[in-house]
Amino acid sequence: MSHLVNYIENRRTFAIIAHPDAGKTTLTEKLLLFGGAIQLAGAVKARGDARRARSDWMKVEQERGISVASSVMTFDYGEQTFNLLDTPGHEDFSEDTYRTLTAVDSAVMVLDGAKGVESQTKKLFEVCRLRDVPIVTFVNKMDRESRDTFEILDEIEQSLALDVTPATLPIGMGRDFLGCYDLINDQLILMERTKGSKIGAGIKVAGLDDPKLDELLPAHAVKKLREDVDMARGLCPEFDHQAYLEGTMTPVFFGSAVNNFGVRELLDGLAKYAPSPRPQQASTRMVQPSEPKVTGIVFKIQANMDPKHRDRIAFMRINSGHFKRGMKLKHLRSGKMINLHNPVLFMAQDREVAEEAVAGDIIGIPNHGNLRIGDTLSETEDLRFIGVPTFAPEYLQKARPADPLKAKHLGKALQQIAEEGGACVFKPNLGADWIVGVVGPLQFEVLADRIRTEYEIPVHFEQTELYTARWIEAPDDKQLKDFVDSNRGATGVDHDGAPVYMARNAWHLNKATEDFPAIKLQKTKEQS
Ligand code: GDP
Numbered sequence: 001m002s003h004l005v006n007y008i009e010n011r012r013t014f015a016i017i018a019h020p021d022a023g024k025t026t027l028t029e030k031l032l033l034f035g036g037a038i039q040l041a042g043a044v045k046a047r048g049d050a051r052r053a054r055s056d057w058m059k060v061e062q063e064r065g066i067s068v069a070s071s072v073m074t075f076d077y078g079e080q081t082f083n084l085l086d087t088p089g090h091e092d093f094s095e096d097t098y099r100t101l102t103a104v105d106s107a108v109m110v111l112d113g114a115k116g117v118e119s120q121t122k123k124l125f126e127v128c129r130l131r132d133v134p135i136v137t138f139v140n141k142m143d144r145e146s147r148d149t150f151e152i153l154d155e156i157e158q159s160l161a162l163d164v165t166p167a168t169l170p171i172g173m174g175r176d177f178l179g180c181y182d183l184i185n186d187q188l189i190l191m192e193r194t195k196g197s198k199i200g201a202g203i204k205v206a207g208l209d210d211p212k213l214d215e216l217l218p219a220h221a222v223k224k225l226r227e228d229v230d231m232a233r234g235l236c237p238e239f240d241h242q243a244y245l246e247g248t249m250t251p252v253f254f255g256s257a258v259n260n261f262g263v264r265e266l267l268d269g270l271a272k273y274a275p276s277p278r279p280q281q282a283s284t285r286m287v288q289p290s291e292p293k294v295t296g297i298v299f300k301i302q303a304n305m306d307p308k309h310r311d312r313i314a315f316m317r318i319n320s321g322h323f324k325r326g327m328k329l330k331h332l333r334s335g336k337m338i339n340l341h342n343p344v345l346f347m348a349q350d351r352e353v354a355e356e357a358v359a360g361d362i363i364g365i366p367n368h369g370n371l372r373i374g375d376t377l378s379e380t381e382d383l384r385f386i387g388v389p390t391f392a393p394e395y396l397q398k399a400r401p402a403d404p405l406k407a408k409h410l411g412k413a414l415q416q417i418a419e420e421g422g423a424c425v426f427k428p429n430l431g432a433d434w435i436v437g438v439v440g441p442l443q444f445e446v447l448a449d450r451i452r453t454e455y456e457i458p459v460h461f462e463q464t465e466l467y468t469a470r471w472i473e474a475p476d477d478k479q480l481k482d483f484v485d486s487n488r489g490a491t492g493v494d495h496d497g498a499p500v501y502m503a504r505n506a507w508h509l510n511k512a513t514e515d516f517p518a519i520k521l522q523k524t525k526e527q528s
Contacts, residue, residue: 007081008276015085016107017109030257031084032073035267083361098127103297110257111137128247131387136270137250139253144174145173163248163249163250165236166251167239167251168255169232177256182265190216203216251269253266253269277319293380295320296316296363296378297317298371298388302315303416312366332383338365338371373420395438397444398464399459400462414495418495424494426492472499487512
């Protein structure tokens with residue numbers, strides 16, 4: 001039992017949020033490098049059970065032609081095991097990202113030092129805020145001309161309404177970037193301009209008055225640093241661990257990912273301050289990570305890229321217990337037992353414990369469509385985790401098969417895609433078309449491509465008059481029927497048969513709510 005608690009306390013499950021091009025990929029690589037996972041990835045030294053786990057995972061990757069492994073990257077650093085959950089990189093804000101953020105305990109927000117808080121940063125941050133996810137900020141690309149340090153700190157504070165405290169302060173920038181001063185540990189970290197895997201060590205100084213500073217840095221840099229530290233200590237609140245854990249304060253690290261600079265301090269910060277797996281809310285009670293029985297929730301489904309096989313990988317976050325390969329878990333939605341003899345584990349390859357997982361870890365479960373987003377699996381107790389919702393789409397288009405005879409096939413394909421969480425699919429009460437809804441318009445292209453290649457149905461999407469959709473919640477069946485009868489042309493059902501209202505504009509939406517005050521039109525739907 002104490003063994004389990006120890007495991008869990010040393011877990012850090014997190015994601016990186018960033019606007020495209022800020023340096024998420026570069027930072028990810030560097031984190032893996034510091035964690036030793038990159039060297040390991042190339043080495044074929046797995047043995048025994050570990051080898052079995054590894055080859056399963058490779059088989060899965062080959063069959064699917066996609067990188068399952070990169071969805072979750074696990075690495076050790078010091079005492080800690082980090083699980084870094086990847087979020088899709090493209091511009092379109094997708095539900096996938098949203099749901100992945102429901103499975104982490106903290107996040108790292110990467111900003112480009114010259115650009116500050118950008119549009120995508122803000123959107124992703126808002127998602128984290130919804131769940132009070134603690135955030136550490138990494139201001140990247142300090143080796144380039146960047147904005148003034150205090151201007152950046154101020155922008156984070158103003159545009160995200162978040163308390164900000166620098167954990168490090170940069171010394172110079174661009175070509176004159178020399179390094180950082182670590183305010184938490186009172187140490188100087190000088191940058192070596194080496195790429196690759198070389199990592200410079202920090203130099204311990206006894207505070208800002210230490211004469212070593214004057215030896216190591218040019219006079220003007222020391223003067224500026226002392227002024228900056230004074231200013232930071234005068235203007236910014238002190239680091240408050242509790243406020244960080246509650247998601248109201250972010251410590252800010254400065255660095256240059258491409259030069260491996262500032263990455264270690266960031267990792268040290270995460271190791272020291274980021275939360276271990278948090279208790280999770282189930283319908284009946286809170287579930288503590290150290291409880292002995294295994295529970296977990298599916299937050300993401302990755303579809304098969306091979307049209308001949310309809311199997312998928314469900315990503316489950318373990319919320320409690322000690323999972324071992326071969327375990328049987330109850331699938332609460334169907335009431336059936338599922339044998340997890342072939343899960344994909346994302347542990348570093350040569351670990352002895354590669355067959356196990358604890359709270360905060362992610363396992364991939366190959367399945368044929370029986371597992372859906374939001375599903376709970378549990379060893380014994382009947383409970384249901386909440387908080388992995390489906391979002392009302394912001395873009396709605398009609399899906400039409402190029403060949404009208406394929407309409408039925410298209411319906412099936414759309415049903416499957418909706419079950420995977422790839423899009424919302426609505427069948428209007430009137431008419432024969434399928435309405436497909438997404439949160440970012442780029443997703444239509446991705447969908448059309450998937451349907452063409454995976455299901456061999458050429459399809460096109462057409463504009464509609466529709467503005468948005470809402471799930472209808474009624475106090476009873478009679479009131480639901482009244483509402484649907486008087487809005488026949490604007491209602492339908494989703495892939496689960498749940499009633500939806502599709503509005504042509506904001507005015508219609510308001511009118512519908514005013515006319516039927518007992519009806520609630522919901523922007524999100526929890527998995528039933
Ligand atoms: P992502 O879109 O957020 O994943 O960003 P990438 O990691 O792909 O980085 C975008 C570009 O910025 C690439 O050309 C990187 O080489 C570059 N880059 C990343 N980190 C740094 C840095 O610290 N300094 C500089 N000068 N360039 C960087």
